[in-house]
Amino acid sequence: MSVAGISSSAKPQASRLVAILVLAAIVALVAATPFLPNYHIRVVNSLLIYILLGIGLNIVIGYTGLLDLGFVAFYAVGAYTYALLASPQLDLHLPFLLIVGIAAVLGMITGILLGIPVLKLRGDYLAIVTLGFGEIIRIVINNVDWLTGGPKGIARLDKASILGVEIARPVEIYWLLLVTVFLVGLFVWRLERSILGKAWAAIREDQDAARGIGINTTNAKLAAFATSATIGAIAGTIFAASQRFVSPESFTLQESVLIVLMIVIGGIGNILGIVAGAAILILLPELLREFAEWRILFLGILMVVLIIVRPAGIVPRTFGPEKLIRGLFGK
Amino acid sequence: MLGTFIQQTVNALTIGSIYALIALGYTMVYGVLRMINFAHGEMFMLGAYAAFLVLTVFVGDIGAVGAFGLTLAFFGAVIAVGFFGVGIERLAYKPLRNSTRLAPMLSSLGVSLTLVTGVQILAGPQPVAFPSFFPTTRYDLMGGTVTSVQIGILVAAFVLMFALYTLVNRSRMGIIVRAVSESRPTAQLLGINVNLAISAVFFSGPLLGAAGGILYASYYGIMSPTMGAVIGLKAFTAAILGGIGSIPGAMLGAYILAFVEVGGTALLPLITNGVLGTEYRDVLSFAILILVLLVKPAGILGEPVSEESMVYKREF
Numbered sequence: 001m002s003v004a005g006i007s008s009s010a011k012p013q014a015s016r017l018v019a020i021l022v023l024a025a026i027v028a029l030v031a032a033t034p035f036l037p038n039y040h041i042r043v044v045n046s047l048l049i050y051i052l053l054g055i056g057l058n059i060v061i062g063y064t065g066l067l068d069l070g071f072v073a074f075y076a077v078g079a080y081t082y083a084l085l086a087s088p089q090l091d092l093h094l095p096f097l098l099i100v101g102i103a104a105v106l107g108m109i110t111g112i113l114l115g116i117p118v119l120k121l122r123g124d125y126l127a128i129v130t131l132g133f134g135e136i137i138r139i140v141i142n143n144v145d146w147l148t149g150g151p152k153g154i155a156r157l158d159k160a161s162i163l164g165v166e167i168a169r170p171v172e173i174y175w176l177l178l179v180t181v182f183l184v185g186l187f188v189w190r191l192e193r194s195i196l197g198k199a200w201a202a203i204r205e206d207q208d209a210a211r212g213i214g215i216n217t218t219n220a221k222l223a224a225f226a227t228s229a230t231i232g233a234i235a236g237t238i239f240a241a242s243q244r245f246v247s248p249e250s251f252t253l254q255e256s257v258l259i260v261l262m263i264v265i266g267g268i269g270n271i272l273g274i275v276a277g278a279a280i281l282i283l284l285p286e287l288l289r290e291f292a293e294w295r296i297l298f299l300g301i302l303m304v305v306l307i308i309v310r311p312a313g314i315v316p317r318t319f320g321p322e323k324l325i326r327g328l329f330g331k
Numbered sequence: 332m333l334g335t336f337i338q339q340t341v342n343a344l345t346i347g348s349i350y351a352l353i354a355l356g357y358t359m360v361y362g363v364l365r366m367i368n369f370a371h372g373e374m375f376m377l378g379a380y381a382a383f384l385v386l387t388v389f390v391g392d393i394g395a396v397g398a399f400g401l402t403l404a405f406f407g408a409v410i411a412v413g414f415f416g417v418g419i420e421r422l423a424y425k426p427l428r429n430s431t432r433l434a435p436m437l438s439s440l441g442v443s444l445t446l447v448t449g450v451q452i453l454a455g456p457q458p459v460a461f462p463s464f465f466p467t468t469r470y471d472l473m474g475g476t477v478t479s480v481q482i483g484i485l486v487a488a489f490v491l492m493f494a495l496y497t498l499v500n501r502s503r504m505g506i507i508v509r510a511v512s513e514s515r516p517t518a519q520l521l522g523i524n525v526n527l528a529i530s531a532v533f534f535s536g537p538l539l540g541a542a543g544g545i546l547y548a549s550y551y552g553i554m555s556p557t558m559g560a561v562i563g564l565k566a567f568t569a570a571i572l573g574g575i576g577s578i579p580g581a582m583l584g585a586y587i588l589a590f591v592e593v594g595g596t597a598l599l600p601l602i603t604n605g606v607l608g609t610e611y612r613d614v615l616s617f618a619i620l621i622l623v624l625l626v627k628p629a630g631i632l633g634e635p636v637s638e639e640s641m642v643y644k645r646e647f
Contacts (some may be wrong), residue, residue: 061561065433069440117625125624127367127436128567132617135564143610204431253560257444263436297448303441307434308426 019327022272034171041170047282050176053259054266054274055181055188056231061260062269062317063192064224065204067127069256070134074229076141076251077110078103078236080148083246086158089149096160096167100237107233108226115225120218121303134256141248153247160241173242180238184231185271189321191227200224264303267313272324276310276315333639334474339470340595345481346617347551347589348488352543353566354573355495356536362512362576366435370419370442371540372563374412376556378541379461379548380450381408386462401464402473409541416537417530424528443559452558458555461548482547491542492582495535499578504531512576518576561613565592568620574633583631 007237033044053075060068081103084092094102118129140150150156159168160176191197199220202210209218240246262281267273285295306313353375385404425444427434465483469476499505505526510518511528519525547562548554565588573584595615623630642643 044556061433066432067432080460117621124365124367124432124436125571125628128564128571129370129617129621129624132568132620135561135616136617139610139614214496258441260440261444264441286365293448293452297445297452300441300443300445300448304423304438304445307438307441308423311430 013322015327016313019324023212023328026275033174038170041174043286045170045173045177045242045284048174048181048234049242050163050259050262050278051156051275052177052181052184052235052238053232054278055185055271056228056235056260057259058263058271058274059188059191059200059224059228059231061263063197063200063204064221065200066221066224067124067260068128068130068225068228069242069253069260070130070132070137071228071232071259072108072251072253073130073134073137074232074257075236075239075255076109076137076248076265077107077229078142078233079240079250080236080239081106081233082240083157084147085155086241088156088162089147089154093158096162096237096241099294100234103233103237104230107229107236111226111229114164114229115222119221123131131253134251134253138248138251138253141251149199149247150207151248152248153245155245157240157246159244167241168244170242173238177238177242179236184234185321188227188231189271193322196220235301258299261299261303263313265299265306265313267315267317267319268309268311269317270313270315270320271314272320273315273317275279277313279313336475337473338475338477341477341481343477343590343593344586345484346593348485348492348588349530349543349584350562350566350569350589351492351548351582352539352546353490353562354569354585355492355578356540357563357567358570358573358575358578358581359508359512359532361516361570363477363508363529364424365433365437366424367567369436369439369537369563370423370446371439371536372559372566373443373446374537374555374559374598375544375547375562376401376559377415377446377537378408378412378544379554379558380454380556381411382464382545383419383459383461383554384408405464405542406544408545412541416533420529420533425526446518447556447559454554454556458553461552461554463552464545464549474621477613480550484550486572487542487546491539494585496578498535500516502526502623503626512621554561565613565616568616571620571630572623574632577630577632580630580632587631588616588619591619 032040036044053071056074057071058069060066060071082091082099083086085092085099085102086096111329114130114133118126142151144150160175161167168175192200197216199210201329202213202215203217203220207217210220216266239250258281262277263274265280266277281299284299288295310316312318353371355370357368360371363511365439366551382404385407386400419442423438424435448481463480465480468479470479471477471480493602499508507518507523508528508531510521510523511525515525518528543566544554544558545556566585569584569588571584572588573580573582592612592615596612599611
């Protein structure tokens with residue numbers, strides 16, 4: 001009893017300190033980035049895109065407990081939507097925000113269409129079907145030359161602009177990504193704490209029990225899958241707009257596996273964990289440029305070890321954004 | 332016309348035999364542990380590399396290897412991969428046996444990534460020419476050409492599958508494995524050594540997968556560190572098609588998939604007037620997978636089981 005008493009009285013201060021440190025670090029990084037050289041801003045941008053992808057995929061893996069190995073398919077849907085609607089390829093030049101909307105709807109439709117046959121059945125088939133679907137999308141993109149340019153991809157995409165403000169330089173893309181990550185992160189975080197999010201948690205912990213208390217598991221899983229696909233597609237449009245070039249090379253199976261890896265290493269089901277995982281995944285190769293192959297080997301081993309030794313990942317589920325906020329305001 | 336037909340039939344049988352060898356590993360692991368072993372495709376790849384290693388290191392000059400050397404390489408490699416599979420299960424999956432359903436799958440994904448990159452670092456990422464395990468003679472069969480490699484693959488695969496089938500259905504070990512596959516808790520209550528059964532599955536599955544890898548590599552004359560991914564996916568499709576958990580189902584599913592694939596690849600350009608070419612072969616297999624899930628999710632020979640909990644519906 002006394003031990004518990006001591007720890008509970010010591011905890012708020014410690015967690016407050018951690019919260020302030022973490023938030024200060026994030027704010028400092030966010031504020032310092034625009035003053036970095038362009039190359040470094042690009043690295044931060046790809047970090048933010050991975051965070052966005054991670055937040056999307058985490059809904060399926062972390063919240064609902066299903067495995068999606070074809071997430072890049074939705075990313076590709078978004079990227080190619082932008083590439084086709086804002087480039088000389090079809091001679092269409094729609095505004096950026098409209099394309100984001102179209103891509104989001106397309107991503108959602110693809111997610112639902114793929115989810116319907118699978119999610120009604122066994123959840124563990126999802127991994128293999130999404131894996132197959134990711135490959136299908138890549139093969140199709142590679143071979144429908146007249147539309148997607150095949151392996152050569154589509155180049156000379158339009159510069160994105162929102163309400164007349166052009167967004168093309170790395171710094172501008174950085175602000176766009178930052179705002180998107182913040183909004184999507186906020187939305188997903190609230191979603192997890194909504195009644196739908198609780199249904200997802202119930203499915204993750206025990207599907208039969210979830211059904212027993214009256215949750216329509218198929219619909220809840222479909223909602224998770226569709227939301228995640230939508231976020232993937234939005235990330236794809238921003239990716240295409242920032243690169244102003246798309247090719248099938250960006251949407252390989254390995255990319256999907258890397259996003260899964262990032263979530264598992266960082267912390268399953270926790271947005272802060274995803275930020276940590278993405279940082280490890282993106283910054284590690286930047287630091288260890290000569291050991292490109294060893295990096296994947298190391299990440300693979302790290303994943304197995306972490307799942308066995310520390311299944312919650314580096315930042316566990318219990319240390320979520322609400323912990324930071326609570327720590328900050330002392331409640 | 333008859334010649335082409337026979338030719339394609341033999342091609343489909345050859346590919347189907349290789350798919351079957353790999354699909355058996357997926358289905359047996361799913362049977363006892365209810366997990367998708369993503370690292371299984373890598374056993375297929377390791378088989379080819381292990382055989383190549385045995386040939387180059389212990390036998391020496393590949394060109395002048397006799398039948399004895401080849402047999403030694405084949406059995407040495409598959410047994411080594413079998414033990415490797417048992418080791419991986421002990422290290423990466425056993426600690427997770429009472430964890431969530433997601434954990435062992437993620438762990439196997441990590442193992443898969445580690446093995447592919449490991450081989451890439453050790454042997455180089457580029458494809459390597461693989462020596463044929465059979466003398467290459469061509470036979471004429473009613474207008475179609477059949478190579479001795481194809482015959483060798485068919486014979487080897489049939490012998491291995493028959494051996495597995497006999498082991499599972501006739502031996503004491505087979506009874507143990509089937510009991511654990513039916514219900515692990517009940518088997519445990521009856522005093523069956525569950526770990527032994529799981530080890531047996533993780534020995535024979537990778538062993539057959541490795542054999543498939545060697546046969547595949549000697550059929551196409553090439554191997555690469557990433558060869559396991561797509562083939563593994565197709566073998567898993569075959570296992571679902573036949574009914575996951577069912578051993579005859581995996582074999583049946585593999586042959587059906589191979590026939591659809593070979594037939595479809597030959598017919599697709601004809602039917603669609605060349606719009607859809609042979610590059611859509613892989614798309615066809617995955618389309619079959621989704622179709623099966625829509626129409627008959629239990630597979631052809633599978634038991635109708637409810638979702639997740641794997642409770643047999645007839646028990647209610």
